[in-house]
Amino acid sequence: MKEDTKKTPRVGLFVTCLVDLFRPTVGFAAVKLMEEAGCTVEVPMAQTCCGQPAYNSGDREDAAAIARQTIEAFEEYDYVVAPSGSCAGMLKKHYPSLLKATSWEERADAFSGKVHELMSFLVDVLGVTSVHARHEGSVTYHDSCSGLRELNVQKQPRQLLATVEGLELKEMPNADVCCGFGGTFCVKYPDISNKIVEEKTASIAASGAETLLAGDLGCLMNMAGKLHRQGSGIKVRHVAEVLAGMDDAPAIGGGGR
Amino acid sequence: MEVESPKFKEKARRAIADEQLQRAMGKARIGFVGKRKKAVEALPEFEELRSSARAIKDHTLAHLDLYLEAYERKVIASGGQVHWAETAEDARRAVLAICRAAGARTVTKGKSMITEEIALNDFLEEEGIQPVETDLGEYIIQLRGEHPSHIIGPALHLNKEQVEEDFRRVHTALPAGRDLSQPESLLGEAREILRPQYFAADVGITGANFLIAETGTSIIVTNEGNGDLTQTLPRVHIVVASIEKIVPTLEDASQLLRVLARSATGQDMSVYTTLSTGPRRPGDPDGPEEYHVILLDNGRSSMLGTEFHEMLRCIRCGACMNHCPVYHAVGGHAYGWVYPGPMGAVLTPSLVGVDKAGHLPNASTFCGRCESVCPMQIPLPRMMRHWREREFERGLNPATQRFGLGLWAFFARRPRLYRLATALTIPVLAGLAGSRGRFRSLPLAGGWTRHRDLPAPETRTFMQQWRDRETRKQERSAA
Numbered sequence: 001m002k003e004d005t006k007k008t009p010r011v012g013l014f015v016t017c018l019v020d021l022f023r024p025t026v027g028f029a030a031v032k033l034m035e036e037a038g039c040t041v042e043v044p045m046a047q048t049c050c051g052q053p054a055y056n057s058g059d060r061e062d063a064a065a066i067a068r069q070t071i072e073a074f075e076e077y078d079y080v081v082a083p084s085g086s087c088a089g090m091l092k093k094h095y096p097s098l099l100k101a102t103s104w105e106e107r108a109d110a111f112s113g114k115v116h117e118l119m120s121f122l123v124d125v126l127g128v129t130s131v132h133a134r135h136e137g138s139v140t141y142h143d144s145c146s147g148l149r150e151l152n153v154q155k156q157p158r159q160l161l162a163t164v165e166g167l168e169l170k171e172m173p174n175a176d177v178c179c180g181f182g183g184t185f186c187v188k189y190p191d192i193s194n195k196i197v198e199e200k201t202a203s204i205a206a207s208g209a210e211t212l213l214a215g216d217l218g219c220l221m222n223m224a225g226k227l228h229r230q231g232s233g234i235k236v237r238h239v240a241e242v243l244a245g246m247d248d249a250p251a252i253g254g255g256g257r
Numbered sequence: 258m259e260v261e262s263p264k265f266k267e268k269a270r271r272a273i274a275d276e277q278l279q280r281a282m283g284k285a286r287i288g289f290v291g292k293r294k295k296a297v298e299a300l301p302e303f304e305e306l307r308s309s310a311r312a313i314k315d316h317t318l319a320h321l322d323l324y325l326e327a328y329e330r331k332v333i334a335s336g337g338q339v340h341w342a343e344t345a346e347d348a349r350r351a352v353l354a355i356c357r358a359a360g361a362r363t364v365t366k367g368k369s370m371i372t373e374e375i376a377l378n379d380f381l382e383e384e385g386i387q388p389v390e391t392d393l394g395e396y397i398i399q400l401r402g403e404h405p406s407h408i409i410g411p412a413l414h415l416n417k418e419q420v421e422e423d424f425r426r427v428h429t430a431l432p433a434g435r436d437l438s439q440p441e442s443l444l445g446e447a448r449e450i451l452r453p454q455y456f457a458a459d460v461g462i463t464g465a466n467f468l469i470a471e472t473g474t475s476i477i478v479t480n481e482g483n484g485d486l487t488q489t490l491p492r493v494h495i496v497v498a499s500i501e502k503i504v505p506t507l508e509d510a511s512q513l514l515r516v517l518a519r520s521a522t523g524q525d526m527s528v529y530t531t532l533s534t535g536p537r538r539p540g541d542p543d544g545p546e547e548y549h550v551i552l553l554d555n556g557r558s559s560m561l562g563t564e565f566h567e568m569l570r571c572i573r574c575g576a577c578m579n580h581c582p583v584y585h586a587v588g589g590h591a592y593g594w595v596y597p598g599p600m601g602a603v604l605t606p607s608l609v610g611v612d613k614a615g616h617l618p619n620a621s622t623f624c625g626r627c628e629s630v631c632p633m634q635i636p637l638p639r640m641m642r643h644w645r646e647r648e649f650e651r652g653l654n655p656a657t658q659r660f661g662l663g664l665w666a667f668f669a670r671r672p673r674l675y676r677l678a679t680a681l682t683i684p685v686l687a688g689l690a691g692s693r694g695r696f697r698s699l700p701l702a703g704g705w706t707r708h709r710d711l712p713a714p715e716t717r718t719f720m721q722q723w724r725d726r727e728t729r730k731q732e733r734s735a736a
Contacts, residue, residue, distance in 0.1 A: 015719050015720070017669075019719055020679070020718050020719040020720055021679055021683050021714055021718055021719075022712060022713075022714045022715065023712075023714075023715060024715055024716075024717070024718065024719035024722050025715060027719040027723070028719075028722075043719075043720070043723050045672065045676065045720065045724075046672045047672065048668070048669045048670075048672050048675045049669045051669070053662065053665060053666075053669075054662065054665075054666055054669075055642070056623060056642060056645065057645060057649060057654070057658070057662055058642070058644075058645030058646040058647070058648055058649030058650070058654070059649050059662060059666065060646055060649075062662075062666040062669070062670065065666075065670050066666075066669055066670060069670065069672070073672075145622070145623070145624035145625055145626070146623075146625070149624070149625040149626070149628075149629050150625065176626075177582060177624075177626070178582045178622050178624035178626065180582065180622060181622065182621070182622025182623060182624070183622075183623075185619075185620070185621065185622045185623075186704070186705065187704030187705055188619060188620075188658070188704070189266070189269070189619075189620050190704045190705070190707055190708055191266075191269060191270050191273055191708075192269055192273070192583055192586050192587060192620060193622075193708070194707075194708035194709070195273050195586040195587075196582045196583070196585075196586055196622070197708075197709065199286075199582075199585075199586075221711070221712045222709065224695075224710075224712050225695070225705070225709030225710040225711055225712060226708070226709040226710075228695055228709070228710040229697075229708065229709045229710050249715070250694055250715075251694075252712050253694055253695040253710060253711075253712035253713070254692070254693055254694020254695050254712075254713070
C-alpha cells in the first residue's frame with residue numbers, strides 16, 4: 001500500500017499446521033513481508049489445520065467441521081493469507097464446495113473471496129513489485145501443484161525473487177511437475193512417492209543451483225528429506241524466508257550433509 | 258480380463274524396480290508432454306476449443322437416449338444393424354453370433370479399448386475363432402500375451418530391442434540375418450506378416466472414436482491405416498462402441514477431432530480419419546457386405562446424473578496419463594485392469610467396483626496436471642476424491658488409517674487442546690533432533706523415513722512464539 005488514504009488492511013494469517021509445527025520462520029517471514037507492505041497482521045488462535053488430511057481421505061464430516069471452525073475464526077479480517085498454495089487452495093476453492101447447500105454456503109463464499117496465497121497476495125492484491133532483501137547465491141524454484149494450478153501462482157514469486165540483491169535464479173527442467181508429496185499420499189504409497197521425488201531431485205540437481213525454494217512446506221520437507229538422504233548439499237528454504245531476508249535461519253532439515 | 262487392481266501396491270513396487278519398464282517410461286515422460294505443448298501453443302484458440310468440446314459432450318449426455326435412438330435409425334436406414342448390449346457378456350455374445358453366421362475362422366481387429374474392456378480376444382479364442390490384432394502396438398502385445406499399458410500406445414512399456422526379440426522368436430519363416438534395429442523395420446515386418454491376414458479374415462472388428470447421430474456414421478482415427486484395411490476388406494464389419502461415443506453431428510465430431518490428436522500425440526490430425534456409414538452400396542468400389550454396430554453400456558448409464566457423470570465426456574486421448582507423475586512412475590500395467598492413469602482411476606471403480614479398484618483413486622497426489630491438460634475439462638482429481646468419500650462411507654479404508662485420521666481430527670477440531678498438545682510435543686521432537694535438524698528414522702514415521710529424512714521442528718511452535726511476541730508488545734506499550 002503506497003498511501004494512507006486507504007485504511008490499513010487487516011490480515012488474518014493462516015499459519016498452516018506444518019509451518020506452525022515444523023518451520024515457524026516461514027510464518028514470521030510472511031508477517032514481515034505483509035507488515036512491510038503496510039498490513040496489520042494478526043494470528044487467530046482458533047486455527048489448527050486446513051482440513052485437507054480429512055478432505056482428501058474422503059472424510060467430509062471432519063473436513064466440514066474444520067472448515068466451519070476456520071471460517072468462524074477468520075471472518076472478521078479483510079484478508080486471509082496463507083504461506084502455502086495448497087492450504088490457501090483448500091480454503092479458497094474447496095471450502096465453498098464442501099459447505100455448498102448447507103447453512104454455511106454464503107459464509108463460505110464470502111470467506112473464499114478474502115483468501116489468498118502469500119505470493120499472490122503480495123503481488124496481485126497489494127501490488128508489491130520489489131522486496132528489500134539480499135541473498136548471495138543461486139536458487140531454483142519449484143512450482144507446487146495447488147498454488148500453480150488452483151491459484152495461478154507462478155510469475156509472482158519469480159517477479160519478487162528477481163528483485164533480491166545478489167540472487168541468481170536458475171530454472172530447473174520440469175519445475176511444474178509434482179514432487180510426489182501429495183499429503184497422506186507420501187506415506188500411503190511411499191514407493192511411488194519416492195520414485196517421483198527422485199525424478200524431482202534429479203531436476204533440482206540439474207539446475208546447478210545452491211538453494212531450492214518453493215512456496216509450500218509439505219513439498220519442501222519432502223524434497224529436503226530426499227536431498228539429505230541422497231547426501232546432496234543443496235539447501236532448502238521457503239521462498240518467503242529469502243524474500244523477507246530471513247535466510248540466516250538454518251535451512252529446512254538443517255544444513256550440510 | 259481379471260481385475261488385478263487390488264494388487265496395485267505390489268505391482269507398482271515391481272514396476273518401479275523393473276529397469277526395462279523404467280527405460281521405456283523415461284522416453285514416454287518426455288515425448289508426449291513436449292509434443293502436446295507444441296501443438297497447443299501453435300493453436301491460439303485451443304482453450305476455446307476445449308470449452309466447446311466440453312459443451313458438445315455435455316449437451317449430448319443430457320439427451321443421450323434421444324441421440325442414440327436417432328443414431329440407430331440412421332444406421333438401419335443405411336443398411337446396417339444395431340445390437341444393444343447391456344453387459345460385456347451381451348456384447349461378446351453378439352459378436353460371436355455375427356461371426357458364427359458369417360462362418361468366420363479369423364477376424365482382424367483395429368485398435369480398440371472397448372474390446373479390451375469386454376475381453377473379446379480371449380473369448381473368441383475359446384470359441385475357436387482367431388483374432389488378429391493389426392495395430393502395431395496391439396500386434397506386439399498380442400504376441401507377448403499381454404494387455405495394453407496405455408490407451409493409445411498399447412506397447413508403451415516396451416523398448417524396441419524387446420520387440421525385435423519377440424519378432425525373431427515368432428516370425429521364424431523370415432531370414433535370420435534381417436535388420437530389425439529400427440522402428441521402421443519392425444513396422445515393415447509387421448505389415449508384411451499382417452497383409453495376407455486382412456484378406457483371409459472373414460470379419461473385421463473396430464472400435465469407434467465417435468458415432469454420429471445425424472448420419473449413422475462411425476469414425477476411427479489411426480496412424481497406420483490398419484483400421485481402414487480391417488473395416489473394408491473382410492465381408493463383415495463389426496463396430497464395437499460404448500454408448501458415450503455418440504455425438505449429434507459431423508460438425509461436432511470435427512470440433513472434437515481438433516482437440517483429440519493434439520491432446521494425444523501432439524499431431525494436428527491423426528494420419529487417417531476414417532468414416533464408415535453402413536455396408537457397401539451398389540457401385541461402391543469396396544466395403545463390407547454387412548455392417549454391424551454393437552452399442553455397449555456396461556455400467557455407463559448408471560454413471561449418468563451421479564458425481565461421475567462428467568467422466569462420460571472422456572474421448573480417450575490419453576493426455577491425463579501422459580502427464581501423470583504416478584503413471585510415469587509405475588506404467589499402465591500396475592493399475593491392474595484395462596484403463597490406467599487418472600482416467601482409469603475414475604472409470605475403473607465405476608465399472609468394476611471401488612471395493613476392487615480402491616487403490617486407484619487413492620494413488621494420486623492431486624497435482625491436478627491431468628485436469629489441466631484434459632481436452633474435455635474433466636475434473637479428474639475431484640472425482641477421485643468422490644471415490645475416496647464412497648470408500649470412507651463404506652468403511653473400506655484400512656483400520657490403522659481410520660484410527661490415525663480419527664485421532665488427528667479429534668485434535669484438529671479442538672484448537673485449544675491442539676495447541677496444548679503441540680506445544681508439549683514439538684519442543685521435545687526438536688530437542689531429540691538436536692543440532693542435526695533432521696531424523697533418519699522415527700517411530701511411527703516409517704512411511705516417510707524409509708526413503709527420506711524427516712526435517713525436524715525448529716524449536717517451539719509458531720503459535721507459542723507468536724504469543725510471546727504479542728505479550729512482549731503489550732508489555733512494551735504498557736511500560
